Amino acid sequence: xxxxxxxxxxxxxxxxATATPSILTAVPGSDSPPPPQRIHFTDIxxxxxxxxxxxxxxxxKKFLPETMGPGAAFIDYDNDGWQDIFIVNGTAWxxxxxxxxxxxxxxxxxxxxxxxxxxxxxxxxxxxxMGVAVGDYNxxxxxxxxxxxxxxxxxxxxxxxxxxxxxxxQAGLTTPPEFGASAAxxxxxxxxxxxxxxxxxxxxxxxxxxxxxxxxxxxxYCTPETYPGASVRLWRNRGNGTFExxxxxxxxxxxxxxxLGIAILDANQDGWPDIAISNDTQPNKLYIxxxxxxxxxxxxxxxxxxxxxxxxxxxxxxxxADYDRSGYPSLVVTNFSSQMIALYHNxxxxxxxxxxxxxxxxxxxxxxxxxxxxFFDYDLDGWPDLYVADGHLDxxxxxxxxxxxxxxxxxxxxxxxxxxxxxxxxxxxxxxxAARVARGxxxxxxxxxxxxxxxxxxxxxxxxxxLNQGTxxxxxxxxxxxxxxxxxxxxxxxSVKSPTTSQTQMLRSGSSYLSASELVLTFGLGTSTxxxxxxxxxxxxxxxxxxxxxxxxxxxxxxxAGIVRAHPLEKRR
Numbered sequence: 220x221x222x223x224x225x226x227x228x229x230x231x232x233x234x235x236a237t238a239t240p241s242i243l244t245a246v247p248g249s250d251s252p253p254p255p256q257r258i259h260f261t262d263i264x265x266x267x268x269x270x271x272x273x274x275x276x277x278x279x280k281k282f283l284p285e286t287m288g289p290g291a292a293f294i295d296y297d298n299d300g301w302q303d304i305f306i307v308n309g310t311a312w313x314x315x316x317x318x319x320x321x322x323x324x325x326x327x328x329x330x331x332x333x334x335x336x337x338x339x340x341x342x343x344x345x346x347x348x349m350g351v352a353v354g355d356y357n358x359x360x361x362x363x364x365x366x367x368x369x370x371x372x373x374x375x376x377x378x379x380x381x382x383x384x385x386x387x388x389q390a391g392l393t394t395p396p397e398f399g400a401s402a403a404x405x406x407x408x409x410x411x412x413x414x415x416x417x418x419x420x421x422x423x424x425x426x427x428x429x430x431x432x433x434x435x436x437x438x439x440y441c442t443p444e445t446y447p448g449a450s451v452r453l454w455r456n457r458g459n460g461t462f463e464x465x466x467x468x469x470x471x472x473x474x475x476x477x478x479l480g481i482a483i484l485d486a487n488q489d490g491w492p493d494i495a496i497s498n499d500t501q502p503n504k505l506y507i508x509x510x511x512x513x514x515x516x517x518x519x520x521x522x523x524x525x526x527x528x529x530x531x532x533x534x535x536x537x538x539x540a541d542y543d544r545s546g547y548p549s550l551v552v553t554n555f556s557s558q559m560i561a562l563y564h565n566x567x568x569x570x571x572x573x574x575x576x577x578x579x580x581x582x583x584x585x586x587x588x589x590x591x592x593x594f595f596d597y598d599l600d601g602w603p604d605l606y607v608a609d610g611h612l613d614x615x616x617x618x619x620x621x622x623x624x625x626x627x628x629x630x631x632x633x634x635x636x637x638x639x640x641x642x643x644x645x646x647x648x649x650x651x652x653a654a655r656v657a658r659g660x661x662x663x664x665x666x667x668x669x670x671x672x673x674x675x676x677x678x679x680x681x682x683x684x685x686l687n688q689g690t691x692x693x694x695x696x697x698x699x700x701x702x703x704x705x706x707x708x709x710x711x712x713x714s715v716k717s718p719t720t721s722q723t724q725m726l727r728s729g730s731s732y733l734s735a736s737e738l739v740l741t742f743g744l745g746t747s748t749x750x751x752x753x754x755x756x757x758x759x760x761x762x763x764x765x766x767x768x769x770x771x772x773x774x775x776x777x778x779x780a781g782i783v784r785a786h787p788l789e790k791r792r
Contacts, residue, residue, distance in 0.1 A: 256692070258598055260673065260685035262650035267665075267684050268333045274320040275309045275679040276347065281431075281438045282312065283423050283446070284369045284398065286612045290350040290733025291674045291682065293663030294362050296340075297381055300773075300786070301327040302663040302737050304674055306682055307348035307366060312425070319345050322366060327665060331686075341382045346373060350659075350733030354404030356413045357460060358706040362738065367399030367417060391461045398423055398449060403481045403729025405492050406705050407469070408512050409758045412456035413705045416729070418478035418496065419449035433619065440612060443499045443533075448477045451496065470506070470513045477501045480537035481729040484548040485712070486521070487569065490756070492710050495523065497534030497552045522571045523550060523563045532558045536660075536732035540594035541723055542603045543637035548725070553589025553607055553732070556623050560584040560592075560607065560630075580605070580632055583642045587627050588612070591660025591732040595671050599692035599743030601720030602634035608657035608675050608732075626654035629675070651685055663737035669694030669771065669788045671741055676734075693744040693770035694788065699726060702778040703759035707738055710758040717747035717770075744770050 275285040289307040296303050304325040311317030321343045325333035337343045342364075350367040357363070361377035374390050375383040387393060398420040404413040423446050431441035450472050454462035466472045471494075480497035487493070491508040498504065502524035506514035518524035526532050533555035539548040547565040554560060559581045563571035575581035584607070591608035598604065609627035616623050631647055632640035645652050659676040666672070670687040677683070695715065699708025707726070714723045724740050744750065753765040757778050765781055768774065775784035 256598060256690050258687070258689040259646075259648045260651040261648060261688055262683060263331065263686045264682065264684045267331060268335075269304070269325060269682055269684050270335075271306045271308075271323050271682040273308060273676060273679055273682070274311070274318050276312045276315075276317050277679065278312065278315045278317055280428070281440050282425065282428060283421070283440060284309070284347060284349070286440050286678065287400070287420070288349045288658060288678065288733060289676050290401070290659035290735075291661050291676050292351045292353050292364070292735035293661055293665075293674070293737040294353045294364065294735070295737075296324070296362060296377060297326070298361060299327075299329075301329050301667065302665050303327045304333060304663075304665075304684070305351060305364060306674075306676060307351050307659070307733065309347050310345045312347075321345050322348055331666060336381070339381065341384065342375060344373070344385065346370065349399050350401045351735055352402040352404055352415070352728055353735045353738060354413045354709060354728050355706045356404065356415070356456060358412070360706060362707070365402055365404070365415060367402050367733070369398050370396050372397070372399050372402075372417065386460070389460070391463070392454065394452070396424060400479045401481045401729060401733050403483055403727070404707075404709055405483050405494070405728060406710050406758050407453070407492055407508060408455070409491070409710070409760075410458070411701070411703060411705055411759065412458045413707070413709060414456045415454040415462060416481055416494065417452045417454070418481050419451060420479060420499070421446040421477050422449050433613070433615070439615075443477045448473075448475045448501060450474050450476060451478050465512070468512070470515065473504070473516075475501060476504065478504075479535050480552070480732055482537040482539045482550065483710075483725075483727045483729055484539035484550070485725065486548065486565065488547060490760075495537060495539065495550055497537040498531070499533045499535070500531055502531045503534050503552060517569070521569060522573070523552075523561075526558070526561070527573055527576060532561070534561075535588075535590045536592040536607075538593045538730040539727075540603045542594060542605070542634060544722060546723070551592055551594070551605060553592045556586055556588040556611065560589055579640050579642055584630060586623055587630070589630070590658045591675065591734055593660065593662060593731045593736060595662045595736070596741065596743040597631070597671060597687055598633070598690050599670060599694045599741075600745050601717075601722055601743045602636055604634045605632040605640060606630070606660060606662070606673065607632075608655075608660040610656035610658060610678065624654065626656050628652050628654050629657065650683075655683070656680060658732065659734040660731055661734040661736040664696065664739070664741065667773065667789045668791045669696060669741065670791065688792070690791070692746065693748055695742045695744060695750050695768065695770050696773035696788070697740045697742070697753075698773060698775040699740075699755070700775060700777040700783070701757060701759070703761060704757045704778055708757065708778070709738070712756045713740055714754040715742045715750045716752045717744045717750050719745045719747045739773070
């Protein structure tokens with residue numbers, strides 16, 4: 220981060236009265252647009268029982284980790300088919316006064332409300348938490364939690380009975396104190412077991428803390444240039460509940476990096492997962508999978524390392540998606556204020572080109588500082604849209620730069636059928652567009668109506684939960700169960716065709732910033748009432764084909780067996 224000087228059903232129904240102006244969405248392949256959709260995001264945080272407030276532990280010393288968190292995740296931890304919410308928390312610094320805090324797990328009550336089950340689940344463990352990744356590392360059918368932290372990260376094994384056990388030590392994941400950031404589960408060697416990639420920020424500790432100032436009088440948070448970098452870690456899953464550190468063996472060891480975000484993608488479409496890393500004031504990295512347990516770094520050669528003018532920007536969040544149906548995933552990276560968001564378009568020849576400077580994305584994000592970000596199809600028209608959570612690091616920034624603010628509104632970029640993006644955040648509801656000191660962000664369908672909802676965290680402030688309402692388009696949700704592949708099916712590539720859309724998504728862990736979105740794929744089908752065909756390319760190499768699958772349902776597809784379960788989506792209100 221470079222400091223630059225330049226609710227229940229009745230509640231849902233009642234809140235519909237706050238609907239905002241229409242958003243017209245064109246349907247590819249149709250002669251005329253469908254009727255207007257009055258889409259908006261309703262703030263249901265309090266009505267839903269989400270009372271989380273982040274604790275950054277600040278006590279006046281301006282320790283660097285205080286500016287960073289927290290992350291959040293959607294996880295169906297009890298396999299009841301409803302997305303629960305996990306939010307990471309900081310705590311008081313040892314030896315200093317302050318509130319002792321723990322992460323929080325909220326159980327989805329299926330009626331628009333959530334219950335705090337943290338203690339019952341065995342997760343009330345104080346730590347200076349940062350990020351979270353969700354995945355079934357032991358293939359027992361229950362998703363586990365990996366929480367990054369300053370100090371010691373934690374692996375919580377899901378016991379399958381509503382509780383978790385901290386198995387960090389027995390899994391072999393203990394390390395010297397590190398500054399963990401984002402994390403992602405990835406079966407990089409395609410052996411059927413989820414491996415773990417962890418981003419580390421900088422080499423900082425209270426003992427190594429330096430005095431920095433912006434006005435020459437008072438201490439301020441130091442920039443990352445002040446501290447040495449730190450390498451990411453890649454942990455290979457041995458398949459017996461333990462992990463081996465293969466960072467150096469895999470070619471990922473690099474202590475010049477100052478990593479915050481991780482995106483898994485198949486950049487060259489060879490069927491093997493590659494890794495993109497957003498770095499803060501250091502070049503972004505693109506690690507291409509050599510298909511033999513090693514990676515080759517290609518960030519500079521691919522064009523994602525620097526800005527157009529050759530500057531290493533302050534990269535925060537990152538995500539990947541085929542937003543224009545080119546058949547190849549592109550990348551988005553959020554950056555510091557005065558640097559604009561980067562949208563690296565995949566040119567399908569090993570090169571990426573940043574198209575943000577000539578687009579609405581670049582122009583509208585120039586003065587904001589982006590953190591959490593993700594592609595998702597909020598209006599279900601079959602084209603991935605883009606959400607960005609914004610918020611500055613310095614609460615005194617407005618005294619130095621009057622056009623830049625500490626609390627900032629988000630961006631919601633509507634995909635114009637692959638021909639560009641339009642920022643429509645201001646039309647999505649007053650609370651949705653409110654200024655926040657936002658950090659983590661994730662999406663998940665909390666009420667099973669097919670429309671993805673959003674959770675956002677703020678630094679040293681409350682979390683916010685937004686319900687997606689008003690879309691009339693059809694959707695198909697797909698849950699995967701691997702057999703030869705890892706149980707979650709992470710890394711599987713799913714292609715869905717309908718009379719009006721043709722789209723492809725990879726089921727991925729990671730992305731955004733410190734956060735984890737749901738492990739269910741949602742395909743917006745526009746006006747189509749069925750998917751003509753579905754193809755699943757599993758990490759094992761197996762390929763499944765299905766045809767004529769009705770829309771407006773969630774289907775569970777098991778590798779090699781097709782659809783094993785199907786439920787209609789809930790009625791939208």
